[in-house]
Amino acid sequence: MHRVRANRALTGQSPASSSVVRRSLTTTLAALATVALAGSAPVAAQPTASADQARADQAQATPEAAMHGWVTSTLRRMSLEDKIGQLFVTYVHGQAADEPTEGSVRDFGVATSAEVVKKFHPGGVIYFNNSSYDNIDSPKQVAELSNGLQRAALSSGSRVPLIISTDQEQGIVTRITAPATQFPGNMALGASRSPAAARQAAAITGRELRAMGIGQNFAPDADVNSNPQNPVIGVRSFSSDPALAAQLVAAQVHGYQDSGRATETVSAAAKHFPGHGDTSDDSHYGLPEAKRTKEQWSTVDAPPFRAAIDAGIDVIMSAHITMPKIDPSGEPATLSKPILTGMLRDELGFDGVVVTDSLAMAGVRKLHSDAEIPVLALKAGVDQLLMPVNLELAATSVLDAVRRGEITEQRIDQSVTRILKLKYKRGLVAKPLVDVRAVNSVVGNRSHLAEAQRITDQTVTALRNDANLLPLTSKPASALVTGWGSAGTVTTTLANQIAARGPATTALDTGSAPTAAQISAAxxxxGQRDLVVVLTYNLAGSPAQQQLVDALVATGKPVVAVAVRNPYDTGYVPSAQTWLATYFYGATSTEALTKVLFGEIKPRGKLPVDVPDGADATKVRYPLGFGLSW
Known part of the structure; x- marks a missing residue:
């Protein structure tokens, strides 16, 4: 799922209504906080009635029969409103379940996230680490938030536990950062060519998420990045090769879902069906079009989703893209019955949970109102409705559609049954709460961090070494790290790692669009250093970064150019005689880069995509599978 950038246009809130909320906020928060605290006394951290029944069923029946019994009995006692609530996965505000926030009042009419759960009985909640929602501070805090929300769910409505989710793809889409274990993302894993590494990265990520009370990860990205100009997928994809992408998607599904007991694993979600890799627009801001024919889709985009289904994936996420050669209606895939029911359900045989991408994104809101979208999505074949702009409006719209006969209650039951099965299968019924005391021994532990570095060391890709500069046979006395970054970020981290090997190293950030003065300073x-390392970030859209690299090469100093996001950068600036790609800019990636520079390890990565020539995109500068070593 893509990061949602919330603003007034997305929330539909006018400046006038916003000021009214602000004027009454103090008294409203005080009143609602009193209600919230009075109505959400902590539920003891002991088995619920549902958990007791689940254990009894397990003792007397096969796991499949026990799950069927719990799902059937739970569905039977749920009201229509409760069932509809299970369809929704909502965002919440704040870092504690009982924390009063302005956002909760504005968006939900209650003071706290616990009260959101009690009021709407959603099936799930999603966490973010941005300023709009701000749910994440530390692993222990996340675990406490999860427990607080679960207690609210278990003491209200149909008393069904939540499935709590996030987008921990790793790499550039990482919601929970250090001290949680960080991996470099999918394309870096594609460069390693190692299904074992992909599975292990997913297993560690899933284990840490589950320790924090998160049972659903919207990963892996199963898109085949066949368009180098794709603005939203890029390094989130494993490869432009469907076979390689399929192999690593399957490995990650097994890593997330099969690496331990049910209470230690998470539900994986392959995204974005039917495939977002060939688009040139971002569905956050518009409605992209994929021009694939059915035959092209089957050959290029479908293999990773087929592999995910064969691996037993729990969830598949839809894309807000059109495919006019497959569904000429112009509807986004999220609202397209020919795509979600015809292709995903009937053709590929998927009977798990289908979740939408965020319903706050422009791609799905371009043609229909926020009231129409949830109903159309359900009619297309969706089960989980993710992040509607207005939860109350969305739930009411579905309820009204059932009451007027546009959607049958049996159709609602189909989706709720899939969702309940998912919760049971992932151990959320038997164990909805997590042990907060154990979180820090799991999340970011020494073993996980060492494994992350070992895996990342396999990913650095050397594409050019014309002057035989690398590996550095003798340590330079001084070095400069410059290029993309901002103060205290990647350039500083890399400079410190180089300095740890002996050279006196300086960091000089020039950002994504360096000015003439910044280029001159660099x-x-x-001119005063023995070695220059320049970091690049999406050169295709930054002529100024290209000028910086050219200017540094012109000094005559040894220059190592490093693409720290898209490997496509290496097709630009032919003046640079040394090019490496790391696919990510986290500390493990820069440490692996430093090891390669100093010859501590050899570059082992192989390009998972073709790199076009920057001057002529019809030509390939470096082909898929290319990579130097020494």
């Missing part, structure tokens, strides 16, 4: 600094 050139002056380079």
């Amino acid at each position: 050139v002056d600094a380079a």
Whole structure:
């Protein structure tokens, strides 16, 4: 799922209504907080009635029969409103379940996230680490938030536990950062060519998420990035090769879902069906079009989703893209019955949970109102409705559609049954709460961090070494790290890692669009150093970064150019004689880069995509599978 950038246009809130909320916020928060605290006394951290029944069933029946019994009995006692609530996965505000926030009042009419759960009885909640929702501070805090929300769910409505989710793809889409274990993302794993590494990265990520009370990860990205100009997928994809992408998607599904007991694993979600890899627009801001024919889709985009289904994946996420050669209606895939029911359900045989991408994104809101979208999605074949702009409006719209006969209650039961099965299968019924005391021994532990570094060391890809600069046979006395970054970020981290090997190293950030003055300053600094490492970030859209690299090369100093996001950067600036790609800019990636520079490890990565020539995109500068070593 893509990061949602909330603003007034997305929330539909006018400046006037916003000011009214602000004027009454103090008294409203105080009143609602009193209600919230009075109505959400902590539920003892002991088995619920549902959990007791689940254990009894397990003792007397096969696991499949026990699950069927619990799902059937739970569905039977749920009201229509409760069933509809199970369809929704909502965002919440704040870092504690009982924390009063302005956002909760504005968006939900209650003071706290616990009261959101009690009021709407959603089936799930999703966490973010951005300023709009701000749910994440530390692993222990996340675990406490999860327990608080679960207690609210278990003491209200149909008393069904939540499935709590997030987008921990790793790499550039990482919601929970250090001290949680960080991996470099899918394309880096594609460069390693190691299904074992992909599975292990998913297993560790899933284990840490579950320790924090998160049972659903919207990963892995199963898109085949066949368009180098794709603005939203890129390194989130494993590869432009469908076979390689399929192999690593399957490995990650097994890593997330099969690496331990049910209470230690998470539900995986392959995204974005039917495939977002060939688009040139971002569905956050518009409605992209994929021009694939059915035959092209079957050959290029479908293999990773087939592999995910064969691996037993729990969930598949839809894309807000059109495919006019497959569904000429112009509807986004999220609202397309020919795509979600015809292709995903009938053709590929998927009977798990289908979740939408965020319903706050422009791609799904371009053609229909926020009231129409949930109903159309359900009619297309969706089960989980993710992040509607207005939860109350969305739930009411579905309820009204059932009451007027547009959607049958049996159709609602189909989706709720899939969702309840998912919760039971992942151990959320038997164990909805997590042990907060154990979180820090799991999340970011020494073993996980060492494994993350070992895996990342396999990913650095060397594409050019014309002057035989690398590995550095003798340590330079001084070095400059410059290029993309901001103060205290990647350039500083890399400079410290190089300095740890002996050279006196300086970091000089020039950002994504360096000015003439910044380029001049970098050139002056380079003239006083023995080695220059320049980091690049999406050169295709930044002529100024290209000018910076050219200017540094012109100093005559040894220059190592490093693409720290898209490997496509290496097709630009032919003046640079040394090019490496790391696919990510986290600390494990820069440490692996440093090891390669100093010859501590050899570059082992192989390109998972073709890299076009920057001057002529019809030509391939470096083909898929290319990678130097020494």
